[in-house]
Every structure is written in structure tokens, then in C-alpha cells.
Amino acid sequence: MIVYTATRVRTHTEAGTIDAACVVVDDEGLIAWVGPLADLPQAHRDAPRRHVDGTIMPGLIDTHVHLGFDGGPAPVDRMNAESDPEQLVLMLRNARELLSAGVTTARDLGARGYLDVVVRDAIVRGDARGPRMIVSGAPLTPTGGHCWFMGGEADGGYELRTAVRRHHEHDVDSIKIMSTGGFMTKGSAPWFAQYREDELRLAIDDAHRLGKKAVAHAHGIQGIRHAVRAGIDALEHCTFVASDGSLGFDAQVADEIAERGVYVSFTLNVLAWQMLRGDSGGFVDHLAMVVRELRQRGVPIVTGTDAGIDLAPHHAYSAGLEVLSAMGMPIEDVLLAATAVSSRSMGLDDITGVLQPGMAADLIGVAGDPAVDLACLGRPMLVVAFGVPFSPDPYPDLEALPSRTVAGPAALAHDH
Numbered sequence: 328m329i330v331y332t333a334t335r336v337r338t339h340t341e342a343g344t345i346d347a348a349c350v351v352v353d354d355e356g357l358i359a360w361v362g363p364l365a366d367l368p369q370a371h372r373d374a375p376r377r378h379v380d381g382t383i384m385p386g387l388i389d390t391h392v393h394l395g396f397d398g399g400p401a402p403v404d405r406m407n408a409e410s411d412p413e414q415l416v417l418m419l420r421n422a423r424e425l426l427s428a429g430v431t432t433a434r435d436l437g438a439r440g441y442l443d444v445v446v447r448d449a450i451v452r453g454d455a456r457g458p459r460m461i462v463s464g465a466p467l468t469p470t471g472g473h474c475w476f477m478g479g480e481a482d483g484g485y486e487l488r489t490a491v492r493r494h495h496e497h498d499v500d501s502i503k504i505m506s507t508g509g510f511m512t513k514g515s516a517p518w519f520a521q522y523r524e525d526e527l528r529l530a531i532d533d534a535h536r537l538g539k540k541a542v543a544h545a546h547g548i549q550g551i552r553h554a555v556r557a558g559i560d561a562l563e564h565c566t567f568v569a570s571d572g573s574l575g576f577d578a579q580v581a582d583e584i585a586e587r588g589v590y591v592s593f594t595l596n597v598l599a600w601q602m603l604r605g606d607s608g609g610f611v612d613h614l615a616m617v618v619r620e621l622r623q624r625g626v627p628i629v630t631g632t633d634a635g636i637d638l639a640p641h642h643a644y645s646a647g648l649e650v651l652s653a654m655g656m657p658i659e660d661v662l663l664a665a666t667a668v669s670s671r672s673m674g675l676d677d678i679t680g681v682l683q684p685g686m687a688a689d690l691i692g693v694a695g696d697p698a699v700d701l702a703c704l705g706r707p708m709l710v711v712a713f714g715v716p717f718s719p720d721p722y723p724d725l726e727a728l729p730s731r732t733v734a735g736p737a738a739l740a741h742d743h
């Protein structure tokens with residue numbers, strides 16, 4: 328039993344934010360009690376205490392990472408050059424890096440050889456430190472399609488369905504499908520749909536039958552439409568690139584996303600954060616328009632960063648939250664997106680994402696008040712995951728990170 332006290336505790340429940348409050352964590356790693364310190368039940372008064380001069384809030388969630396990419400200048404080259412044991416070392420490093428950034432739950436949306444399953448289980452056992460991982464194995468993609476090198480090639484609906492079952496056999500949690508191409512992979516382009524709607528439906532229906540959420544990588548409007556109509560649970564990127572490669576928008580597709588309750592992650596990260604401060608060739612304005620249009624329709628926005636892709640290291644998580652705020656999303660909504668809403672999107676809302684009794688003790692402590700300045704999230708003082716405290720490792724400030732030389736839609740080139 329340990330009592331974490333703070334200047335304020337953000338519960339992200341109806342209890343709201345409580346001043347001079349505390350969170351009691353039991354020996355099973357669950358939250359036993361949350362409330363004002365003055366009301367702390369007698370039974371917990373003698374337990375050891377740790378004080379955070381600032382804010383305690385639910386641990387952060389990244390719904391889109393790649394543990395197998397190193398966030399350096401050429402992560403795909405490194406993945407392809409590495410043996411499985413070398414990849415595992417990198418993946419464990421990146422899991423620890425995410426935890427240092429205050430990310431206590433993360434979903435890997437593309438890894439090789441079911442190594443993500445191994446990492447997830449090692450963390451649960453306590454053999455390694457990292458976030459609670461939701462893993463999806465290799466993304467499903469046509470032969471030679473976007474990210475084919477991870478090993479998830481499947482052509483047409485029936486092969487897609489078989490691939491879903493194979494992933495289930497290997498104990499993945501969710502299914503990632505490349506609904507459109509990307510700039511990065513030769514012969515694939517982000518505005519082309521890679522599968523028809525009926526093909527996607529075969530895979531998505533089977534994922535649901537097996538109790539898994541299905542997530543689509545989708546840049547182009549056609550690929551977004553196919554995935555939404557086929558019953559996808561969440562869209563990644565969702566940039567609305569038109570078939571001529573220009574930046575477009577489709578109000579009818581946006582309406583359908585809203586009507587079907589599909590969650591959207593714009594995979595905003597430190598690269599977008601850098602573009603905000605420089606010349607993005609209109610790309611940031613375009614993305615801000617899409618964010619605004621979808622929010623107006625009530626589409627639930629979640630936080631994912633595509634961590635690990637070129638020059639987007641895992642420790643830079645907080646940059647993406649600052650971008651959402653700069654794009655007009657109120658800070659309170661950003662903080663909920665990064666915790667309770669992202670948790671719900673993955674079906675984890677009875678486990679993590681809010682601070683209340685019975686939930687996993689996944690929480691962070693930061694100096695200052697994130698409701699006033701999100702930047703304080705960049706340096707958590709305390710991270711608790713699965714109820715076990717962790718001292719964050721030091722990493723460079725966002726300002727010190729190298730930036731890309733490309734801007735505008737070409738910046739999508741490295742999205743996975």
C-alpha cells in the first residue's frame with residue numbers, strides 16, 4: 328500500500344480535479360481510494376506516502392507506436408538489417424522510453440515476427456519495464472503493399488481473413504490493416520485504396536468475432552470510405568489526401584465517420600510540432616481544418632504518435648498533445664483524449680484511463696498544472712504503471728531534437 332499525495336489530482340471521472348488530494352495504491356497494483364487528503368480513510372493513514380509538488384493524473388496513452396522503429400533517420404533500414412534478437416533489444420528500449428515519457432498504455436500498430444507479443448508479455452510479467460502494450464503483429468497489406476516487409480502480406484478478402492485468424496493464433500490483441508498505401512513503400516501511394524470495402528469487411532468481421540478491434544491506416548479519401556463502411560473501429564492518419572495527391576476533404580465521409588462512432592488518430596507528433604513552428608506549406612492548416620471538421624461532428628479524437636518513424640522518437644510523446652491544442656482543441660479535451668478517450672477506443676476503459684477505485688494504478692505526476700500548460704507533461708517526475716513506480720530516464724528537450732527538411736504532404740512519406 329502506498330499513498331501518492333499531490334497539490335491536485337485530476338481523476339478524469341465525474342469527481343473532476345481535487346485539490347490537496349491523494350491516490351491510494353494497493354499491493355495488487357490497483358487504485359484503492361481517491362479523494363481529498365483530509366478525508367483519507369483511517370485504514371490508509373499509516374501507509375507510506377510520496378508527495379508530488381504539482382499534479383497527479385491518469386497515465387498517458389499512445390494508441391499508435393512502433394516499438395521496432397528507432398525514431399532515428401532511417402528506422403526501416405535498421406528494422407530490415409536487424410536480427411530478431413536485435414529487434415527485441417530495441418523494442419524493450421523503446422518500451423522503457425515510452426514509460427519515461429509518462430505513457431503507461433501503448434498500442435503497437437506494426438511489428439515483425441510477433442516480437443510485440445513477446446515484449447507485451449515480458450512487461451506484464453515484470454521482466455521489463457514499459458507501458459501496458461496492446462499489440463497487433465504485422466500490419467495486413469497486399470503483396471508488395473505499404474509496409475509489406477513486416478510480413479503481413481494478404482491479397483483479397485479471404486487471405487485477409489486467414490491472416491486475422493493467424494494473428495489470433497499468435498495471441499495479438501488488435502488488427503491493423505493498411506487501407507491505403509503510403510509514400511514510403513515503392514509502388515504504393517497514400518491516395519490509393521489497397522482493398523475494396525467487401526474485402527475489408529471479411530477481415531473486420533472476423534476480428535470482431537475474435538474480440539479484437541480493427542484499425543486502418545488510411546490517408547486517401549477512398550481508403551477512409553472503404554474502411555468506415557466495412558466497420559472499422561479506428562482510423563489512423565485520416566489526412567483526406569485526394570486521388571490527385573492534393574489535400575482534400577469529403578463532408579459525406581466525415582459524416583459517416585461520426586455516425587458510426589469511429590475513433591480517429593491524426594498521428595500528430597514531434598514532426599507536426601516542428602512544422603507548426605516553421606513553414607509547413609499549408610499542411611498544418613489543412614490538418615487543423617480536418618481536426619476542426621471532425622470535432623464539430625462529434626468524432627472522438629484519440630492520441631497516437633506513430634512513435635519510432637523517422638525522427639519521431641518515443642520519448643517525444645507530449646509534442647503531439649501540444650499540436651492538438653495549437654490546432655484549436657481545448658486543453659481539457661486534449662487531456663481526456665490522451666487518457667480516458669484513448670482507453671475507451673481500445674476497449675480498456677474498465678482497466679485504465681481514469682483514476683478511480685478498482686482501476687489499474689497507471690498514473691503520472693508532473694510539476695505544474697497541465698490544464699494551464701501542456702508542456703509540463705514532457706517531464707514527468709513520477710510514473711506508476713501496473714501499480715509499480717518507475718523513475719523516468721532523462722531525454723533531450725523537444726527543442727533539441729533534429730528536424731526534417733521536408734514539409735507539406737511530403738512529410739506523410741514516413742507514416743506507417
Ligand SMILES: [Zn+2]
Pocket residue numbers: 391392393436437633742743
Ligand atoms: Zn504507424
